[in-house]
Amino acid sequence: MSRLPARLQPAWPLLKRVHRLLSVLAGVVYRPFGRFLGVRGLPRTATTSSAATVERDPDVTLHPGGPAEILDRGPAQGSPPAHWVFERGRHAEIPARYVLDIRDGRLVGDFGASVTPGGILDYQTSGYFGLQGWREHPVFLHPRLPQVEQHDGTLLSLAARGTAGNYYHFLYDAVARYGVFEEAMPGERVDAVVVPHASGYQKQILELAGIPGPYVQPRADRTIRADRLLVPSTPNQDLDAPRSATEWLRKRLPPSGATGTPTRLYLSRGQLPGARRYLQEADLWPRLEAQGFVMLDPGTLSVQEQIDVFHGAEVIVAPHGAALTNLTWSRPGVRVLEMFAGTYVHLGLWTIAEAIGGIHYRYLVGTGTLPEGREPTGIVDDIDIPADVVLAELDLLLAQ
Template identity: 60%
Template sequence: MTLPPAVRRWWPQLKRVHRFLTLMSGTLFRTVAPVLGSRGVARTATGRSIDTVAREPGTVALHAGGPPVAVPRRPTPGDPAGHPVFEEERTAVVPATFTLEVTNGRLAGDFGATITPGGILDHETSTYFGVFDWREHPLYLRPTLGRIERVEGSVLSLAARGASGNYYHFLYDAIARYGVFEESMPGEQVDAVVVPHGTRYQRELLELAGIPGPYIQPQADRTVRADRLLVPSNPNWALQAPPSTVSWLRDRLPAKEPPTTPQRLYLTRGSAPQTRRYLEEEELMPELERRGFVRLDPGTLSVQQQIDTFHAAEVVVAPHGAGLTNVTFSPSGVRVLELFPSTYVHRGLWAICQAIGADYRYLVATRPARPGRHNAGISDDVSIPPDRVLRAVDELLG
């Protein structure tokens, strides 16, 4: 999350303004793009990569990976029961995976927008949060593609929306795409990889997953132009955490020295406001400690330590946040209780729990959310009476 805490509550309104501005500015910037040559923004787009191939068959090719898969989900107990965010995803259809190959392709911005030599934005490999109309893509907030950096040889893109600064998105939208690349182009070697690598956890994950460099940092004001650009599809673009993706991550990132006894974990999000912290944490912790829980901030551990710790987890209680992504490495049957504000219920971590066979439950704060608006308060703090949380914990412990 890059917005200052004081304005995060206005995210839904800012997002609408953001989309409107891209729609308006893009109309102008696409008009002048032909004059700017290779620095001009994409003039048109396709919704599916197969259509991009059809429009530029001489420069674009598609390497097939896995087929589309229907993924049934188990009913989800929680309070209040039957929350629509989870009910609506009881049957998910995961699209087929592939790697798109673009000769003289361009990769724009820190979100990794794929652009063909003919000026087509391939929207399927360039998805962005809350954007379904390509004309509202943040690519069009700038009049040009910025400076063009030519990279010789074959360049693999693992750049994606949110991957630059979020552990969940880096693991599932960036690292996981390497699995798609291996599946669709087995044995293929590349000369460089465009992927965020500025933080400790990013470098650790790249090393642990065995993704070779050299690495190129995606930047908002720069476009990488490659002799041969390879862009895997994003298996998690709809926050579905497909079972095949989860299995690949579990196999690729194994535990090495897990604790010898099962762990009961409470994941803290600290004390900064507007970060989805649990407000009654200090009241809750003494009771959790009596039940054998320890308080943990996953960000204080190395990635391997996080993998090892969660590999031994028996129960995990946490307000919604990226630290809970580590249940990816927990054993099947791990018990998970996720806490949400009433204004923001997110299915991404629930989908991981479904894939690993976790006993997952949720609690949503009782303050009424606006009808149909489950993501209005993306950074709202969580306030749930501790006795309500403890009842859910005791039910989970059984």
Template identity: 25%
Template sequence: MPDLRTPLDPPIGPSITEPGIAERWRSYDRSYRAEARISRFWVADIHEATVYPPYGVVGQGDRLVRDTIRNGNMLANLFPDADPAELRQAMASPEVEITGLAEEPQRYLPGHSFLLGFGVFANYFNWTLRYASRVALFQMMPPSCRLVVPAPIKQYIRETLEFMGVPEERVVYLDVPTAFERLTLAAPTALGRYEISPLITETLREHPRVTDLPRAGRRRLYIPRRNVRMRRVVNEAAVEDALAMLGFEVFDNAEYSVRDQAHAFRDAEIVIAPHGAGLSNIVYCDAGTPVIEIVPEGYDQGATSYRSLADLFGLSYVQLFAREAAPDRKGNRCNADIELDVEELVHAARAQLV
């Protein structure tokens, strides 16, 4: 897999007065480009394994598959009667046996099953990277193999699987501890802080269900932040009016099916959006498509996940800072409401449309 990461020194317009922001982002950039692109990947079959919802943690007897555990809180919630010291050791070594681990499975599935993902996904972004990115692996399995999908089961999950051509009768939704005769796992891989399949481009942008979508003309998309409680754009009406003068349409992902979202982003000439799950669909954009991500000036979590996606899919990525207009209710500056300098945004958009 080629490494398409290039240095990024985002422009900081006159509307941004955050002290030290330039050096902070240069530091994020250096750290990001020093990380492994894909650290590891394996696919393994486990016999007589038990999977525990809602996290998809996998156990075999009194041992856990360590790579299916993201943090100790997951284990404490799943196994409240287990020794906390043993749970901590299980996070460090797959050889540790946990006394009284095995909660009796409530059902048993014979034959072959494929676990789509594990960990926690709370939104469309995490679903797309951690779960949907593995569908191509499942579709390489024999027709008798089932697809096991951990909870929660949301509408976009069913729509994604239907769009990608996974028959409903082959899907098992994991709602109770379940034992499997034979279970195939795909290991996590490293992309920043997120685990994805190295087949993500084949699964998403190059999936036959995506490439078969008819071309409907190039579209300039602005993805709004509506019906949300954080990172709201306080002057969004002015932003939308200014972008409309450049031929942009407002495309609210929440109003469309997964198929229609994929179709719109596949046809995108350029995408502009505030930081948020609405940018997840850039995985369907053609290589080279410009993406402008609007980031709160107080964002302090390093290179954003959407820069990582843009690099992975060969997109032309631009980062634009927005002034903090109102603090996040929990004090997280990454999630503050923002106010965009409309003139700066229009300038950045025109530069990408040349």
């Protein structure tokens, strides 16, 4: 969505439906020819669970990790009360963790689709945004797989949808899966790790987390083939921030002990159109500043500085955005107010707060509507909430 030109972003819901339909139709045409195209042939079929993949392909084994997690969350507090997105997220069942071990495995595109030598797409470790089944997967959009890049030895894949350019997905859908690998295969050594590492924050996080290289950059125009491919399970597929992932990140990337960081934060997204800006920021900010808030763009800080600032914060007000992923390092007792456009409500930051426990969280949804059960349409829509409404909600939060 963020890659679309601004003029096309309002058409995102229609374009997504077309994308899914084209994947289905193209797959019907192209899949039967996969057997004739060698390593670049499309998967001929798929499974909905990795256990089924193991049963159907003798070149695949599964290394069990930690147990399943049942998450029952209390109701999220905010306005309007009991918003259906948060109500739907109150219960989640996270499958048991594992690592899939594929001999002569293929990893497709920057979304990291896992394909076995028998031509099976392991859909459980290859999920993509907004799909209703494996036949809609974008791996089927083209007649054959992208150009193959051969790697000798054992590769560990941390690649997944969204991890190439989003701070939230990189932390929870890529880096946190290294914990699954360590848990399921303790002491196992690999020859390289497939993980996005082109940006500064990605390199910093990998170093802070102690994930050794060498690294291989997943690319949309490449299929990575390895003698042995290890693929950890993806427990954050539904934005659930399971406690196992949250706790691993908190322990693996601890605060430095820095003092003197601001205790009241307002996170700004700036005022560029098409960037989910908060429209009334010029009205709200002077009134927050008078209450001791500091305006912050976390993207201007190093990763360690972001960890330290959020660890020391006592109150955080912010429009929805990936910067709030840093709640991962907040302490119980912090108070958080997250603002949304009415057309795009996202539970991923609330689930982090719930996983930590003891965080006082409130949401505030602005103008626009998102019909119940519908896919969000306004991913980059501006947030339109009068400053007086925000301050009133902040008073409720501080009074909790």
